[in-house]
Amino acid sequence: MSIRAMQEATFLILTALADGSQHGYGIITEVREISGGRVRLRAGTLYPDLDRLRTDELIGVDREEIVEGRLRRYYRLTPAGTKRLAAEAARLHANATAALVRLNLAGGMAT
Amino acid sequence: MLACYPKAYRRDNGDEILGVLMATAREGQRRVGLAESADLVRGALRMRLRPPSPPPRSVFTAVRLMCAGAAVELAAWITIVVTAGSVKSAMAPRGPAQWHAVLVHLVAVEVFGPIAIVVWLWMAWANGRGHEWARLLFMSFFASPLRACSAGWARAPPCTPQPT
Numbered sequence: 001m002s003i004r005a006m007q008e009a010t011f012l013i014l015t016a017l018a019d020g021s022q023h024g025y026g027i028i029t030e031v032r033e034i035s036g037g038r039v040r041l042r043a044g045t046l047y048p049d050l051d052r053l054r055t056d057e058l059i060g061v062d063r064e065e066i067v068e069g070r071l072r073r074y075y076r077l078t079p080a081g082t083k084r085l086a087a088e089a090a091r092l093h094a095n096a097t098a099a100l101v102r103l104n105l106a107g108g109m110a111t
Numbered sequence: 112m113l114a115c116y117p118k119a120y121r122r123d124n125g126d127e128i129l130g131v132l133m134a135t136a137r138e139g140q141r142r143v144g145l146a147e148s149a150d151l152v153r154g155a156l157r158m159r160l161r162p163p164s165p166p167p168r169s170v171f172t173a174v175r176l177m178c179a180g181a182a183v184e185l186a187a188w189i190t191i192v193v194t195a196g197s198v199k200s201a202m203a204p205r206g207p208a209q210w211h212a213v214l215v216h217l218v219a220v221e222v223f224g225p226i227a228i229v230v231w232l233w234m235a236w237a238n239g240r241g242h243e244w245a246r247l248l249f250m251s252f253f254a255s256p257l258r259a260c261s262a263g264w265a266r267a268p269p270c271t272p273q274p275t
Contacts, residue, residue, distance in 0.1 A: 024127055024131045025130070035168060042151075043135070043151035044147070045154060046131070047128055070126045070127075071126040073127055
């Protein structure tokens with residue numbers, strides 16, 4: 001059974017969590033850095049995505065802290081999330097490699 | 112803007128969302144910008160229109176336990192209804208007072224048994240839909256007979272062998 005392609009924002013959120021737990025603002029900052037400033041997540045987009053990823057058990061809550069009187073949650077990848085991210089990264093890599101090979105071939109034939 | 116989100120979601124995540132909004136605010140910014148507002152409204156609509164997610168495993172377990180409660184209640188009710196005649200034959204010769212006490216108990220079970228079965232199934236349905244009150248009602252249903260049994264055991268005389 002083939003797994004549906006992941007949306008870019010979801011992929012970047014999981015990537016941001018790949019090397020350690022992060023809170024919401026940390027995820028937004030990491031995603032901007034990973035995408036070279038191209039993808040700017042906002043709170044309204046991020047939290048429904050985090051909620052969905054928690055429901056799908058791809059991420060979990062690592063810990064909670066009270067900062068300046070407000071709750072701050074840190075999220076982490078679950079083993080299932082790590083596996084899913086690795087599979088998606090491999091899929092994207094394979095697709096990108098196939099495209100680049102064909103582009104190089106096409107460029108070689110044109111010249 | 113946060114008021115657009117479902118109440119339960121706001122209760123669980125409102126603090127975090129507010130924290131992120133404040134962390135991403137510009138120096139001196141006192142109100143949420145237009146882009147942020149539109150993003151929050153879009154997020155709220157997603158949460159309100161999203162189909163209900165499957166409940167966690169613990170809820171499945173609770174629903175199964177409640178269905179088991181209904182099954183046990185049904186089995187007890189069938190047993191009492193089927194054996195009522197035999198109980199009457201055994202108890203009636205002992206005297207009208209004793210038979211009367213048993214009769215009251217039998218009638219109560221026969222009348223309230225089906226009601227209890229329906230209540231168990233209703234709690235199972237409500238719990239499966241995520242209604243918090245169903246879990247609290249289940250705890251009361253479970254705690255009351257447990258408390259009554261514990262009180263009964265505490266009052267019952269100890270079973271000690273009589274010296275010969």
